[in-house]
Amino acid sequence: MRRVAEKRCVYPGSFDPVTNGHVDIIERAAALFDEVTVAILHNPAKTGRFPVEKRMEMLKKACAHLPNVRFDHFGGLLVDYMRRSDCRVVVRGLRSTADFESESTMAQLNRALAPEVETLFLPASPLHSVVSSSAVREIALFGGDFSPFVPACIVQDVQNAFDPKP
Amino acid sequence: MRRVAEKRCVYPGSFDPVTNGHVDIIERAAALFDEVTVAILHNPAKTGRFPVEKRMEMLKKACAHLPNVRFDHFGGLLVDYMRRSDCRVVVRGLRSTADFESESTMAQLNRALAPEVETLFLPASPLHSVVSSSAVREIALFGGDFSPFVPACIVQDVQNAFDPKP
Amino acid sequence: MRRVAEKRCVYPGSFDPVTNGHVDIIERAAALFDEVTVAILHNPAKTGRFPVEKRMEMLKKACAHLPNVRFDHFGGLLVDYMRRSDCRVVVRGLRSTADFESESTMAQLNRALAPEVETLFLPASPLHSVVSSSAVREIALFGGDFSPFVPACIVQDVQNAFDPKP
Amino acid sequence: MRRVAEKRCVYPGSFDPVTNGHVDIIERAAALFDEVTVAILHNPAKTGRFPVEKRMEMLKKACAHLPNVRFDHFGGLLVDYMRRSDCRVVVRGLRSTADFESESTMAQLNRALAPEVETLFLPASPLHSVVSSSAVREIALFGGDFSPFVPACIVQDVQNAFDPKP
Amino acid sequence: MRRVAEKRCVYPGSFDPVTNGHVDIIERAAALFDEVTVAILHNPAKTGRFPVEKRMEMLKKACAHLPNVRFDHFGGLLVDYMRRSDCRVVVRGLRSTADFESESTMAQLNRALAPEVETLFLPASPLHSVVSSSAVREIALFGGDFSPFVPACIVQDVQNAFDPKP
């Protein structure tokens, strides 16, 4: 058995766009590991609302205060990305029992595919437990005030994406 | 913000007695951290089936193959124990949505009491998702075969505790 | 703090079509409040099976025995509609833990957007706990007998929408 | 059918002791109804940690800013108390799916016993979703800092109950 | 592999006392199997409210219309009882996700102990989904009307057990 403590973790997600809930998990992971890689999953079959480059730009702004966080993107299976990255720890947040059900199934599947990869779950902070990227998009689409749910530094980026073009 | 990766974690529980599910979590934690402390909670108001000393003896036998695991016991609040131990990471396994509900509430309460203490959840391996100390005790009480659920090296210890005295 | 008891509530939904479960909630809300507004959400991005006008016509027939119920429709965010209507109480029924999970998240988001708006949940009556508009549409699509799930006065309306055109 | 809007509600519970989560529900109910009765259930078979008189004293202090809230206590079935009080609306908070499961079962039973009595559920505010009287008692028992979870004006009362007698 | 269709099943429970929910499951099981054995679990460590003999008497009255139902009682592990009875099918009702969680864990444990024993779950009828023996006992204890929840023929038996002795 390996005895070297894991120093790095990957926090995968769509981040379409990054929310305060994501930043909370990233900050907490950054206090636990020497290096956190925030990895944007891009699904060729499902175009997100924001291009991957824009999502990464927003993530970088939102995490500028966290020196030990780096950013990446990947397609395909998470376990393949983990192996390419030579990293064995996935971090995910859990907001609700629905999250737990889908995330624990995913974690078990990933362990079946790559037994050395562990998924560690952090319970979402209560203040962020109702925030989701899809809620932010929905509120922005209808002109509501989504600013309580995303980092202040990306509010304008999100706004621009939903504003009617002149 | 602290930038030192956490090297140590505490896995608290009653371990009354240790099960294969516990050992699975301990092994996985031992592969993630430099040092894992398995900490037996002794509740003065609720006598367990086995004395704390016996629980620790069984834990030590069951984890003899894990050099970076140490054992301890504590009373009172987990957050006080964490601070006394100068450790910031609690590890817990999740077998079911019922586990998730009670464990995430506990984790949030602990964060409210000690914001620097994080609880990391590991999803129980499917094979161990139905095992519990209370099930082992119930099966043993009625003379059933509990041996699939506990480490082979403690089967006799458990048996002795439930055998009628001559 | 305001001390005037709330006299009006809004019961929002798709009502595509209205079911006996909806009517049960409307009747119970109508016994609790001076005025209940049943508000059809029309989502420009998701065409329903029935046009909004038809949904309202069916709702009016199904609630003809309830003098203190009025009908409306809206697009955009519920909280904006609530403010335009100068109403602070949303009523929603809960059939299952899945309903609870999604509805409580929605209610918390709405409180974050408009702190004065409260969502009150009524537990669905057991008899109606498995009924949904989507089940009615599915059963009707395949020529099954959906009549136990919708008010008698709209059975023919639903039937007509699914009958093959001559 | 009755057409008079309900002006009064009952918020029943053990309040052993009152928490910030309780006060949040009481404040929100007091903004929705002309009069809220906070009714302490005393169960002869289960002595609480605090005597009913002390629980009421703490509730009154915690709700001193709410002029339309009154206090009472009762034994036996809630539906009998509702009928004696000539009140038809029960208010309860929901913190989790576990809460939802037990509370909706209770509400359905009460409707079977007294069809005119409705239970309205308010989703707990995220900040208060992990607080419970039993957690407060547990933390206080072990000398932890429970003050974030209860109204400031009752902290000393709770402390006194758990301090070792000289 | 065995190819003989199972003709008999066991429906185990406490039946303290039998409810309409139990009778519904028994009737449905009796339509599926040639023979249903209703088996009362008596737990030496947990005295029920009714003696086992009285529980069986009430069950027999409640199922007098079902010729292919027989009655028994047992202590110890269910799997041992199944083997003594040479029966491989356990039937249980599911009322809620909480039921599902505890019952599926129990079923998996029993399969680990006796792989040939299967547990078949029937979803409780919506009308009976909130009924439980413990609710009946609680309502009876406080003099409420529990008669909607139990078979008419045992109402007096239950009443007698809770009436104050003269």
Added chain:
Amino acid sequence: MRRVAEKRCVYPGSFDPVTNGHVDIIERAAALFDEVTVAILHNPAKTGRFPVEKRMEMLKKACAHLPNVRFDHFGGLLVDYMRRSDCRVVVRGLRSTADFESESTMAQLNRALAPEVETLFLPASPLHSVVSSSAVREIALFGGDFSPFVPACIVQDVQNAFDPKP
């Protein structure tokens, strides 16, 4: 009431493609009933990944060791298929509380449509509790090793469907 024990059951599903979890349920059902019909639902509105003929071919290979299993396909409502087949027992597996929620709702709807049709639930074996056809398709799409999740005899069939055409 009918007193003839049910000898036949239907196990409906999409089987797109068959997984080890499906085969486990089929084997267990085949040990409980004289005849099991595995019935592929084909939904005209939702094309599967594999044509119905291919799904049936794979099912037949995967169940070649089970002499009392036959195969069929159907469109429309399950209850209509059950009546055409003169069969009263539906068998379904339950992997999670999410499964339980959707499956028990479906079972109740089916009982409302056809009261003589019962749905029996088997708890999924822990080893198969995270396997699903959609996970197999996702893993295969990205070139991962899905072979632990499907019968060995169909691995090549699945592979072929996802291999890039030359």
